[in-house]
Amino acid sequence: MNPSSGLHVDLSVPGRAQVELDVAAGSVVAVIGPNGAGKSSFVRALAGLVPAQGVAVLDGTDLLRVPARDRQIGLVFQDQLLFPHLSALDNVAFGPRARGRSRKEADRRAQELLDVFGIGDLSHRRPRELSGGQAQRVAIARALATEPDLLLLDEPFAGLDVTVAMALRIELASHLATYGGIAILVTHEAIDALTLADEVLVLDQGRVAQRGTPREVAARPATDHVARLVGVNLLRDDDTFTTFSPRDVTVSLARPEGSARLQWSGQVASAQPHGDAVRLLVETSPPLLADVTPQAAAELGLAPGREVWLSVKATAVSRYGADADDR
The missing domain is CATH 3.40.50.300 (P-loop containing nucleotide triphosphate hydrolases)
Incomplete structure (x- = not known):
């Protein structure tokens, strides 16, 4: 060579x-x-x-x-x-x-x-x-x-x-x-x-x-696709991206109250073991990932088809501009 x-x-x-x-x-x-x-x-x-x-x-x-x-x-x-x-x-x-x-x-x-x-x-x-x-x-x-x-x-x-x-x-x-x-x-x-x-x-x-x-x-x-590969949620609004970890998503059966600025509702599409957590895929727009403890999954009945609310605090998200090449 x-x-x-x-x-x-x-x-x-x-x-x-x-x-x-x-x-x-x-x-x-x-x-x-x-x-x-x-x-x-x-x-x-x-x-x-x-x-x-x-x-x-x-x-x-x-x-x-x-x-x-x-x-x-x-x-x-x-x-x-x-x-x-x-x-x-x-x-x-x-x-x-x-x-x-x-x-x-x-x-x-x-x-x-x-x-x-x-x-x-x-x-x-x-x-x-x-x-x-x-x-x-x-x-x-x-x-x-x-x-x-x-x-x-x-x-x-x-x-x-x-x-x-x-x-x-x-x-x-x-x-x-x-x-x-x-x-x-x-x-x-x-x-x-x-x-x-x-x-x-x-x-x-x-x-x-x-x-x-x-x-x-x-x-x-x-x-x-990349967001899913690295295990984060991604939202796009015009030329701005917003990302947050599934660990920072709060899952509830009722609409949340309080300081959370981002909220969605949808059905649980899947619930799979993920390390020491249960990872949910929820059919919101767009679909989002959320990690909960096995205890919370059992108590809330978080099985496919369950209607849930998701929320994320503003302090848990990252925002950056759209850029196809980081160099």
Whole structure:
């Protein structure tokens, strides 16, 4: 892998995504947004798997002018797409061999990567003999084997057991810390953005809705999807956003009296355990989250269908202006 000077993107996937982005070498960018926002279309355009217009310049080369097979890219999908007839070692060694490395050199590189991801002793197994987590480790190792300048990861932890996903997330974070190229990670999980990424790109309806560090985006969400990911309520009034924590929402069966300035009424849509609390989703306009104690949930009968009132004190809310890019 050659040290990358960075990535400049200004591309359009007709009818799906319009993205402008500049990424410094060595950065990890998490791409988040609701289903249909254009996330996968964006990374697939970079990989040459869907047609796109514009430019995507990586280390001085416009990827959109290069055939997909010749792009210095590693690609990981959530469903692995391993060669079923090849062993784990041969799957990982396939790329280096195809690019001219000797079998011995390619196999050595493959074994090193399998060792890094803790499955070196499974190198002889075929995909059907691997668990989901083991197969995804092979897929990530395969993507890295050619020493790509750009690593694209499209929901790499989706469908994995929570414990397996956490372990793989830690292993990937350790590798990315020393990775000299650029990594772009599509995810639905806030923890991926918070633990793996240097920057977060929020897509909504095919366009960039927000960009910033994980801390900035979490503190000042600009879309309902991001607010839900980080567990806060978001209201928008023209060019002003208002956010508040579910912990600061008071739930009652009667209309509240007193100093609370923000009030809503609606039906409980769901009630789920959330840490040591019960998290309610209430069908107000817009829908809001509220955390209550298990005792309060039982005493008030806070089950789906229950009519409730929500209130928040003015001192518990944060307000900021609408800004699609925090930089």
